[in-house]
Amino acid sequence: ASQQTPTRRGALVVVEGLDRAGKSSQCELLRDYLSEQGHNVKYIRFPDRTTPIGKLIDSYLRGSANQDDHSIHLLFSANRWELAKSIEQDIAAGITLIVDRYSYSGAVYSAAKANPTLSLDWAWQPEIGLPQPDICLFLSISAEEAAKRGGFGAERYENETMQTRVRGLFRTLFERQKNVCVVDAGKTLEEVSRDIQAAVAVCVAQLDTVGPLRT
Numbered sequence: 001a002s003q004q005t006p007t008r009r010g011a012l013v014v015v016e017g018l019d020r021a022g023k024s025s026q027c028e029l030l031r032d033y034l035s036e037q038g039h040n041v042k043y044i045r046f047p048d049r050t051t052p053i054g055k056l057i058d059s060y061l062r063g064s065a066n067q068d069d070h071s072i073h074l075l076f077s078a079n080r081w082e083l084a085k086s087i088e089q090d091i092a093a094g095i096t097l098i099v100d101r102y103s104y105s106g107a108v109y110s111a112a113k114a115n116p117t118l119s120l121d122w123a124w125q126p127e128i129g130l131p132q133p134d135i136c137l138f139l140s141i142s143a144e145e146a147a148k149r150g151g152f153g154a155e156r157y158e159n160e161t162m163q164t165r166v167r168g169l170f171r172t173l174f175e176r177q178k179n180v181c182v183v184d185a186g187k188t189l190e191e192v193s194r195d196i197q198a199a200v201a202v203c204v205a206q207l208d209t210v211g212p213l214r215t
């Protein structure tokens with residue numbers, strides 16, 4: 001009797017960091033690298049501005065619509081939940097997903113608003129139960145290095161006060177999280193990319209032993 005080899009699941013790889021840390025550039029480089037290595041790979045990003053919820057988020061970020069802090073927070077989270085099933089299905093089908101921002105940005109940017117009823121703990125709650133990353137690469141960059149990469153854009157949150165708070169909150173959050181790998185993002189594109197490839201290679205090699213994707 002012929003026996004089918006079970007599909008080896010894909011990995012859930014999250015890339016996080018401050019604005020201009022180089023997340024999107026590195027996600028693209030990692031996607032190309034993993035494809036060349038023969039992996040089935042997909043690159044997705046949050047917020048996903050294409051869905052109905054994503055469109056609300058987009059107009060909020062551009063400043064053309066206002067939202068209560070809690071309300072927009074829950075929309076960012078809902079934007080991940082609406083893709084949770086498809087993330088699980090892709091991983092089970094053997095696709096490695098590279099995710100540009102995830103729950104960590106979700107909790108940290110909302111908590112950085114210093115709204116007295118929106119703590120980091122409150123902000124984390126709606127993220128619980130989402131697919132858990134096999135690895136979260138945190139692209140760490142100093143405020144000085146980030147500033148060299150061009151001025152702030154026009155979107156909400158792109159200002160010094162927010163960025164400083166976000167930096168501190170990422171640190172607090174990552175002290176409590178597993179599977180976080182801090183990458184020095186102040187180096188050249190190629191150097192950062194090599195560091196990421198090395199960390200992801202270790203993660204992918206362990207997939208057979210870590211079992212199914214956790215939620």
Ligand code: T5A
Nearest residue numbers: 019020021022023024025046047076106109149157188189
């Ligand atoms: N947000 C997001 C929430 O509040 N809640 C949530 O739940 C989520 C998911 C939009 C905003 O939404 C917030 C956080 C954000 O404020 P976004 O669309 O991901 O999030 O933000 P973007 O503006 O697209 O991305 P960033 O500004 O954060 O930039 P990246 O992706 O970190 O950086 P990248 O790759 O675009 O590079 C920036 C510049 O630096 C250069 C690049 O060429 C580019 O010019 N660069 C380098 N230069 C020198 N050396 C290197 N190593 C370099 N790497 C990149």
Ligand code: NA
Nearest residue numbers: 023024025100
């Ligand atoms: Na980006």
